[in-house]
Amino acid sequence: MSAHSHVDGHLPHEPEKATLEGRNKILGFWLFLGGETVLFGTLFSVYLALRDQVLDGKPAHELFSLPLTALATLLLLTSSLTSVFAVHALHKLDNKALIKWLVVTVLLGIAFLILEIYEFYHYVHEGHGFTTSAFSSSFYTLVGFHGAHVAFGIVWISMIIRQLSKKGLTVVTAPKVYVAGMYWHFIDVVWVFIFTVVYLMGKVV
Amino acid sequence: MASNHTTTEESNKRHRVEGPKKHVIAFIFSLVLTLIAFAAVIGGEINKDFIYIILIGTAVLQVFVQMAFWMHMKDRGHQYAIIGILGGVVVVITMVVMAEYWVWW
Numbered sequence: 001m002s003a004h005s006h007v008d009g010h011l012p013h014e015p016e017k018a019t020l021e022g023r024n025k026i027l028g029f030w031l032f033l034g035g036e037t038v039l040f041g042t043l044f045s046v047y048l049a050l051r052d053q054v055l056d057g058k059p060a061h062e063l064f065s066l067p068l069t070a071l072a073t074l075l076l077l078t079s080s081l082t083s084v085f086a087v088h089a090l091h092k093l094d095n096k097a098l099i100k101w102l103v104v105t106v107l108l109g110i111a112f113l114i115l116e117i118y119e120f121y122h123y124v125h126e127g128h129g130f131t132t133s134a135f136s137s138s139f140y141t142l143v144g145f146h147g148a149h150v151a152f153g154i155v156w157i158s159m160i161i162r163q164l165s166k167k168g169l170t171v172v173t174a175p176k177v178y179v180a181g182m183y184w185h186f187i188d189v190v191w192v193f194i195f196t197v198v199y200l201m202g203k204v205v
Numbered sequence: 206m207a208s209n210h211t212t213t214e215e216s217n218k219r220h221r222v223e224g225p226k227k228h229v230i231a232f233i234f235s236l237v238l239t240l241i242a243f244a245a246v247i248g249g250e251i252n253k254d255f256i257y258i259i260l261i262g263t264a265v266l267q268v269f270v271q272m273a274f275w276m277h278m279k280d281r282g283h284q285y286a287i288i289g290i291l292g293g294v295v296v297v298i299t300m301v302v303m304a305e306y307w308v309w310w
Contacts, residue, residue: 027285027286030285030286030289033290034288034290034292034293035293037296037297038296038297041293041296041297041298041300041301042300044297045297045300045304045305046304048304049308049309066243066246073239074236077232077235077236078232081228081232081275084225085225185276189268189271192239192264192267192271193264195239196242196260197260197264200243200245200246201257203246204246204256204257204260205253
């Protein structure tokens with residue numbers, strides 16, 4: 001069982017950075033996040049350029065509901081905190097707590113996603129479809145891309161939870177958890193700009 | 206070697222003790238900034254440009270806090286992370302300025 005000795009509490013202090021592969025993964029992921037910044041930045045710039053082109057559709061301030069946005073923000077912000085707790089459990093080499101916090105993170109992500117699906121459904125019924133206006137197209141593209149990232153993160157972290165419960169915390173699984181945590185924070189950071197630029201600025205008349 | 210070992214152990218311990226508290230403070234700070242942004246919009250009676258400044262200011266500040274504390278960017282050994290993200294931000298600012306000021310002129 002020597003191959004499993006590091007599972008029994010003999011893991012290094014920061015297991016996600018213990019191997020070269022782990023360190024390279026984290027570095028590569030930072031560069032990926034730089035690319036993601038550009039992706040969302042271009043979507044934001046398109047939205048900013050087109051947000052007043054509403055044609056016959058409703059303008060932003062008649063469409064958006066601030067309580068809904070506030071609830072979505074609270075859910076995602078809290079999920080970012082629980083993923084920090086997950087990485088903290090990782091550094092304490094506590095696999096049980098790690099899995100627990102990741103499950104909470106995923107559940108909050110699912111709640112956020114359900115809220116967003118309800119919101120889009122509601123807008124479409126109010127006559128705000130994808131092809132209604134340049135405003136609606138750029139709105140759905142930007143917010144929908146973020147929602148797709150949340151959905152991807154939920155699937156990804158769920159798979160990591162499964163791997164952690166089967167294989168435990170090792171120098172192989174630790175970088176995956178750490179990188180998924182970075183991804184989740186990034187999704188939260190993008191949401192900060194979405195609720196500011198799209199919803200709050202949309203409400204300022 | 207032995208002294209070296211104890212130093213890592215100590216810093217390890219410190220990290221464990223300070224860790225969650227610091228993150229909860231970052232969370233509360235984020236919540237307060239979010240509240241300020243929402244209040245500025247709901248309050249509504251102030252000048253539009255002033256509201257925009259408050260909104261952008263609180264958003265940038267909140268992202269800065271989250272990246273520094275939750276994504277550990279303030280910690281040592283994150284130079285490449287900063288280069289990666291800043292590279293993206295430079296492109297983004299260029300795109301946004303272009304979209305806001307060139308498209309409808």
